[in-house]
Amino acid sequence: MTEPKRALITGITGQDGSYLAELLLSKGYEVHGIIRRASTFNTHRIDHLYQDPHDPDAKLFLHYGDLTDASRLVTLMEKVAPHEVYHLAAQSHVRVSFDEPEYTGNTTGVGTTRLLEAIRMANIETRFYQASSSEMFGATPPPQNEDTPFYPRSPYGAAKVYGYWIARNYREAHGMFAVNGILFNHESPRRGETFVTRKIARAAARIKLGIDKELYLGNLDAVRDWGYAPEYVEGMWRMLQADEPTDYVLATGTAYSVRDFVEFCFHHVNLDWKDYVKFDASYLRPTEVDSLIGNADRANTMLGWKAQILPPELAAIMTQAEIESTTI
Numbered sequence: 001m002t003e004p005k006r007a008l009i010t011g012i013t014g015q016d017g018s019y020l021a022e023l024l025l026s027k028g029y030e031v032h033g034i035i036r037r038a039s040t041f042n043t044h045r046i047d048h049l050y051q052d053p054h055d056p057d058a059k060l061f062l063h064y065g066d067l068t069d070a071s072r073l074v075t076l077m078e079k080v081a082p083h084e085v086y087h088l089a090a091q092s093h094v095r096v097s098f099d100e101p102e103y104t105g106n107t108t109g110v111g112t113t114r115l116l117e118a119i120r121m122a123n124i125e126t127r128f129y130q131a132s133s134s135e136m137f138g139a140t141p142p143p144q145n146e147d148t149p150f151y152p153r154s155p156y157g158a159a160k161v162y163g164y165w166i167a168r169n170y171r172e173a174h175g176m177f178a179v180n181g182i183l184f185n186h187e188s189p190r191r192g193e194t195f196v197t198r199k200i201a202r203a204a205a206r207i208k209l210g211i212d213k214e215l216y217l218g219n220l221d222a223v224r225d226w227g228y229a230p231e232y233v234e235g236m237w238r239m240l241q242a243d244e245p246t247d248y249v250l251a252t253g254t255a256y257s258v259r260d261f262v263e264f265c266f267h268h269v270n271l272d273w274k275d276y277v278k279f280d281a282s283y284l285r286p287t288e289v290d291s292l293i294g295n296a297d298r299a300n301t302m303l304g305w306k307a308q309i310l311p312p313e314l315a316a317i318m319t320q321a322e323i324e325s326t327t328i
């Protein structure tokens with residue numbers, strides 16, 4: 001019997017990590033995830049996947065570790081010896097990165113170098129996925145593709161540009177199979193509650209159910225290209241199965257504003273959003289990214305990947321999930 005493929009996922013407790021773990025387990029992989037020690041449980045997104053490690057058939061294994069702890073990353077690479085590494089861990093909140101720029105640089109930026117260097121130090125042959133972001137394009141006008149120049153507008157965006165180039169450098173300098181997936185916003189019912197789509201879907205449901213009375217938001221004019229997260233983790237996997245390593249944009253190619261997304265969610269629960277949405281300047285960013293609209297032609301041609309779920313349906317899925325999971 002051939003040995004199953006082993007994958008190591010950083011950020012397995014996050015939105016994407018949880019969907020990717022599901023996908024890889026369904027494909028027969030042995031999945032290893034790095035989790036942070038916290039004083040409260042932080043594994044709720046993957047609890048349904050938990051397997052007792054004593055079970056001889058167990059396929060999911062969790063290990064404590066942190067992107068700021070280089071020596072731990074080396075011992076983990078040696079121990080797991082993964083065939084594929086999906087590097088998803090990051091301080092991923094753009095607004096928070098203005099409050100914590102140094103920490104964001106240390107984890108989201110230099111954390112990528114620590115992981116790449118851990119692979120080299122452990123002397124293993126592996127394929128590496130870097131979670132790059134449309135935030136790297138920042139102020140460069142849409143449409144954006146793999147050749148669009150970067151102009152980051154936040155400490156988060158700047159840290160991701162560093163991560164992009166260090167991954168490319170390990171590909172070019174050390175011959176590593178390192179790939180940048182430049183992903184535009186992708187959402188789901190598992191999205192963190194402080195990102196705008198989940199915040200809106202949750203509020204629409206809670207207002208409908210009589211729990212909340214209003215929703216405070218910042219800039220309603222920002223335009224984003226929102227896709228559905230489970231489709232995007234499939235794209236990540238396809239990138240690492242290609243014959244040659246290169247970089248790919250994943251996006252839907254659609255353009256809707258935050259205001260449009262508010263309308264979709266409130267429409268789903270038959271409410272007029274104008275009666276409930278209020279402005280709070282604390283949600284504005286010192287420098288905003290006005291418009292991100294991706295062109296995913298390369299992923300379509302080379303990987304056969306195409307987004308299926310578009311923002312109006314996405315908003316309905318997310319709002320319905322909130323209605324069903326909220327207890328009054």
Ligand code: NDP
Pocket residue numbers: 010011012013014015016017034035036038042065066067068087088089090091092093107131132133134182183184185186187192
């Ligand atoms: P989440 O914020 O949901 O998850 C982030 C993950 O990183 C969590 O598992 C978190 O652990 C972990 N993490 C944070 N800091 C550290 C650290 N110092 N050491 C170890 N682990 C850490 O992000 P998403 O799932 O949405 O995104 C996945 C990746 O893709 C991120 O790198 C993000 O920047 C990037 N990205 C996301 C896009 C999106 O639209 N979702 C678009 C483009 C890029 P814990 O649970 O303990 O907090």
Ligand code: GDR
Pocket residue numbers: 092093094095132133134135183184185186194195196197199216217218219220222223224258283284285288289
């Ligand atoms: P983004 O996502 O910054 O695009 O980063 P977010 O949902 O935080 O913001 C999207 C847009 O909505 C506007 N906005 C608000 N945002 C939040 N969070 N809260 C509010 O109340 C609010 N009101 C208006 C923002 O100004 C912004 O224009 C996400 C993250 O997942 C990154 O990790 C990832 O790299 C990018 O998507 C692609």
